[in-house]
Each structure stands twice: as structure tokens, then as C-alpha cells.
Amino acid sequence: MEIKKTSLYQLHQNSNAKFVEFAGYEMPIQYDRGIIEEHKFTRKYSGVFDVSHMGQLFIYGDENLTKDLEKIFPVDLKNLELNSSKYSFLMNNEAGIYDDLIITKIEGGFIIILNAACKDNDHKILSKLLSNKYDMSLDESRSLIAIQGPKSVQILNNTIKGVKNLNFMTGNWFLYKEKKIFITRSGYTGEDGFEISIENHLVEDFTKELLEKGAKLIGLGARDTLRLEAGLCLYGHELDINKTPIEANLKWAISKQRIENSYFIASDVIKNQIKEGVKKTRVGIKPEGRIIAREKTKIFNENDLLIGEVTSGTFGPSVNGPIAMGYVEQEFSKKDTKVFLEVRGKKHPANICGLPFYKKSYVKGVS
Amino acid sequence: MSEVKYSKEHEWIKVEGDIGTIGITQHATEMLGDIVFVELPDVGSSVEKDGNAGVVESTKAASDVYTPISGEVMENNQAIVDDPGKINSDPENEAWFFKLKIKDKAEMDSLMNKEEYEKFSKESGS
Numbered sequence: 001m002e003i004k005k006t007s008l009y010q011l012h013q014n015s016n017a018k019f020v021e022f023a024g025y026e027m028p029i030q031y032d033r034g035i036i037e038e039h040k041f042t043r044k045y046s047g048v049f050d051v052s053h054m055g056q057l058f059i060y061g062d063e064n065l066t067k068d069l070e071k072i073f074p075v076d077l078k079n080l081e082l083n084s085s086k087y088s089f090l091m092n093n094e095a096g097i098y099d100d101l102i103i104t105k106i107e108g109g110f111i112i113i114l115n116a117a118c119k120d121n122d123h124k125i126l127s128k129l130l131s132n133k134y135d136m137s138l139d140e141s142r143s144l145i146a147i148q149g150p151k152s153v154q155i156l157n158n159t160i161k162g163v164k165n166l167n168f169m170t171g172n173w174f175l176y177k178e179k180k181i182f183i184t185r186s187g188y189t190g191e192d193g194f195e196i197s198i199e200n201h202l203v204e205d206f207t208k209e210l211l212e213k214g215a216k217l218i219g220l221g222a223r224d225t226l227r228l229e230a231g232l233c234l235y236g237h238e239l240d241i242n243k244t245p246i247e248a249n250l251k252w253a254i255s256k257q258r259i260e261n262s263y264f265i266a267s268d269v270i271k272n273q274i275k276e277g278v279k280k281t282r283v284g285i286k287p288e289g290r291i292i293a294r295e296k297t298k299i300f301n302e303n304d305l306l307i308g309e310v311t312s313g314t315f316g317p318s319v320n321g322p323i324a325m326g327y328v329e330q331e332f333s334k335k336d337t338k339v340f341l342e343v344r345g346k347k348h349p350a351n352i353c354g355l356p357f358y359k360k361s362y363v364k365g366v367s
Numbered sequence: 368m369s370e371v372k373y374s375k376e377h378e379w380i381k382v383e384g385d386i387g388t389i390g391i392t393q394h395a396t397e398m399l400g401d402i403v404f405v406e407l408p409d410v411g412s413s414v415e416k417d418g419n420a421g422v423v424e425s426t427k428a429a430s431d432v433y434t435p436i437s438g439e440v441m442e443n444n445q446a447i448v449d450d451p452g453k454i455n456s457d458p459e460n461e462a463w464f465f466k467l468k469i470k471d472k473a474e475m476d477s478l479m480n481k482e483e484y485e486k487f488s489k490e491s492g493s
Contacts, residue, residue, distance in 0.1 A: 029427070030400060034400055034401045034455075035400055035401050035425075035426040035427070036401040036403075036426060036452075037401075221400070221426060221427060225426055290403075290404050290448075290451075291404065292403065292404050292424050292429070294428075294429065314426055315403035315404065315424070315426055317426075322403075322404070344406075344422065
């Protein structure tokens with residue numbers, strides 16, 4: 001299969017990006033300054049990420065659409081306000097996760113942002129579940145960029161007046177060069193920021209405007225260290241078809257009211273797991289030394305029994321030390337539990353810790 | 368007079384008398400990206416030519432470090448263990464990895480000089 005390129009490919013190339021294949025796309029992993037500098041710049045100032053490889057699924061329909069989507073997703077879509085977003089999952093009947101996603105209610109329907117590696121399969125599954133009753137398409141004519149970090153609001157508001165009035169996890173349509181762009185106040189770095197859905201032919205000009213105002217391009221490498229410091233899951237690592245939202249410690253994303261009152265895919269499994277507990281659960285892990293425990297590193301307890309596995313591990317530039325997430329057996333998941341990570345044949349001490357590693361600064365109430 | 372040679376695994380070795388100082392090249396650090404962790408061979412241990420002699424990890428991945436020649440490790444550079452970022456800023460000087468007592472100087476013959484290495488690293492690409 002031919003490797004795909006986003007509409008910002010030329011800009012990445014001109015900015016000396018190092019490319020890597022990710023989910024069938026040639027994506028920038030870093031630019032000249034390297035992952036650590038890019039990471040720190042995002043936390044301190046403002047970084048622009050090309051996330052156009054992600055799926056933008058637009059679904060339009062009448063009030064039955066909301067009802068039908070509620071049979072699929074464990075969120076309260078009926079009471080979701082217009083232009084508000086929720087984090088959710090597409091699950092199989094055993095509550096295994098096909099994908100994690102953001103669903104936003106728009107005029108006449110919903111936008112669902114999907115992971116690049118999952119989007120085609122998600123689209124297929126949703127088409128089947130909704131029996132092709134609705135106008136639904138993965139919109140390849142639009143790009144998606146994120147601007148993240150404390151100065152992002154100022155920079156973006158300079159180009160698009162009014163975005164500063166958006167609250168976290170809400171969005172709206174705005175105009176850029178007389179074309180409609182959809183902006184949400186959201187992101188995946190643990191910083192205040194926005195995601196912008198914009199037509200492919202405009203994205204380069206738009207991005208350049210942000211760069212001229214002081215934002216800098218940031219690659220997928222820093223995106224990964226940023227999201228890991230923020231304790232956020234990455235599909236294919238913390239989440240997959242063999243893990244449930246309850247095991248992933250994402251119960252907060254499941255509507256309480258929906259669990260109690262209504263059916264959705266795997267609602268029985270979810271209900272039962274909440275009641276009975278789960279065997280394994282996602283935790284944060286902080287190595288005591290400098291050792292980095294990568295994905296698949298085995299986790300042992302103090303009696304040398306295998307109790308779990310690391311799902312993501314790296315060096316956290318803002319934490320200034322190694323950090324990891326993984327799954328351990330429930331009884332070893334308490335904060336400050338001492339564990340051992342087997343790296344290159346040696347066991348290194350570490351502690352289970354709370355998430356995030358780095359404290360968020362989302363904007364909740366704009367006056 | 369000291370002599371500097373290079374391996375295909377992108378290590379350099381500077382020889383003074385029967386002591387060799389070993390590190391990784393500028394080219395290697397550019398391929399690796401930001402280095403955030405390093406593991407060095409213990410002082411007193413013996414290392415074999417082309418054998419494992421430590422690990423460097425960038426934000427992205429872990430890579431093995433090999434020794435270009437055999438010998439006994441006399442000293443390792445604790446400064447880069449404490450601050451692995453030094454490897455990116457000064458890889459071919461301050462951020463040396465370890466010093467060894469060279470077992471067999473003839474092993475040096477298989478290594479490249481600066482010119483040969485530059486050509487090799489250019490051809491082997493990124």
C-alpha cells in the first residue's frame with residue numbers, strides 16, 4: 001500500500017522534519033531542535049501538531065441518530081450541549097476497545113475524531129451498526145491540526161477572533177478566508193489548546209500564520225512524551241481490543257446515568273466490572289533511577305512474581321526523569337506500591353504512582 | 368601522538384599509549400536524537416571487540432553500544448550517566464564513554480580513519 005502524505009508534508013519537509021511511517025502516513029517525528037526542546041517549548045509556549053492522519057467522521061441525521069449512537073457509545077449524547085465534546089470508546093460486546101475517540105455534537109449531527117490506525121475499521125463497524133441509515137463519511141478533504149501550550153490561545157485568537165471564549169471540550173465553527181473551520185478547545189498534551197479542522201487547501205497558509213506569530217511545529221515524538229506525562233492513553237499501547245475502559249481506569253468517561261438506565265454495547269460487561277472489580281488495571285509507574293522501561297517491560301512484585309507489563313515508557317522532559325504506564329494486577333495497583341521492572345535482564349526498583357505525571361492546566365470557566 | 372579511528376557501529380576510539388578512549392560519533396547522536404539514558408560497562412570488566420559495551424537511550428528507543436576493540440575497562444565517564452544530554456552536545460570530546468587498556472593493538476587495523484568514516488556514514492545514510 002502506498003504511504004500517504006498529509007497536506008502539510010511540504011511544510012514539514014521545508015522545516016527539516018525527520019519522518020517516520022505512522023499508521024500508513026509519512027509523519028514528522030521531530031524537527032531540527034529535537035524531541036526534548038519541542039516538548040519543553042509546547043509546555044512553555046505554543047506548539048503546532050499536524051494530526052491530519054486522524055479520522056474526521058461526520059455523521060448527520062435526525063433525532064434517531066442520537067438514539068442510535070447512544071446504543072453504541074457509553075455517553076449521554078441526548079443531554080450533550082451543542083458544540084460540546086466527550087471522550088468515549090467504540091467497543092465490542094466484551095467491552096474490548098476498538099478505538100478511543102472524541103465525539104462532538106454539531107448542528108445536524110456529530111463529528112467523531114478517530115485514531116489513524118483504527119479509522120477505516122471504525123467506519124466499517126459504525127456503518128454496519130447504524131445500518132447505513134445516516135449520512136456518514138470519513139472526510140479526507142479536511143486536515144486536522146492541534147495548537148497546544150499556554151500561549152496558544154493568544155496566538156490562535158489573533159488569527160481567529162473569539163476562540164478565547166471557548167471552554168475546554170467545547171467548539172464552534174469559525175471562518176478562515178471565508179471557509180468554515182471547526183475549532184474545539186481540546187488536545188492531548190495536558191496543556192490548554194485547540195484542535196482545528198480545516199480544508200486541505202487552506203491548512204498550510206493557516207499553519208504558517210500560527211508559526212509567524214511564534215508557535216513552532218512539533219513532531220509526533222514530543223506528542224508522545226507530552227501525552228505520557230499527562231497520563232493520557234495511546235491506542236495500541238494502553239488501549240486495545242483486549243482491554244476494557246474499566247481496566248484502563250477510564251470509568252470517568254462513562255456516563256453514570258447511562259450505566260444505570262440504559263443499554264449500550266457491552267453495558268452489561270461494564271456494569272459487572274464496576275461492581276465486581278477487574279483483575280488488572282492501568283497505573284502510572286515511576287522508576288527510582290534513570291532507567292527507562294519501554295513497552296512490554298515485565299513488572300514484578302517484591303516477591304519476584306510477574307504482576308504486569310509496561311505499555312508505554314519514556315523519558316519525561318518536564319518531569320526530568322523516566323516515566324511509564326502499564327497494567328498490573330489489581331492488588332498491586334495502589335499508589336506507592338514497590339515494583340521491579342526487568343530491563344535487559346536486570347530488575348530495577350520503581351513505584352506505582354498517581355497520574356498525571358505532569359499537572360494539567362485546562363481552561364474550564366471563561367468569563 | 369594520539370590516533371582516532373572509527374567503527375561501522377559509529378563509535379570512535381582515541382588511542383594514547385595502550386589506553387583507548389571510546390565514545391559515539393556526532394553522526395550517531397544525530398541519528399539517535401536526544402539521549403536521555405546511558406549505561407556503561409563496569410570498571411574492571413573485559414570487553415570483546417564488536418561486543419556489547421553499554422546502552423544509550425534516546426526519547427525514542429534504546430540502542431546498544433559496542434566496543435571497537437577488546438580490552439579491560441579502566442574508567443567510565445560518570446558525568447554522562449548523570450547528564451546524558453552531554454552526549455548530544457559534545458559527543459567526540461567531553462562525552463567519552465569509557466577508557467580501556469587495549470588488549471591487541473592489531474585490532475585497530477580493521478577500523479576506519481576519519482576520511483573513510485565520513486564517507487561511510489554519508490553512504491550509509493541516516
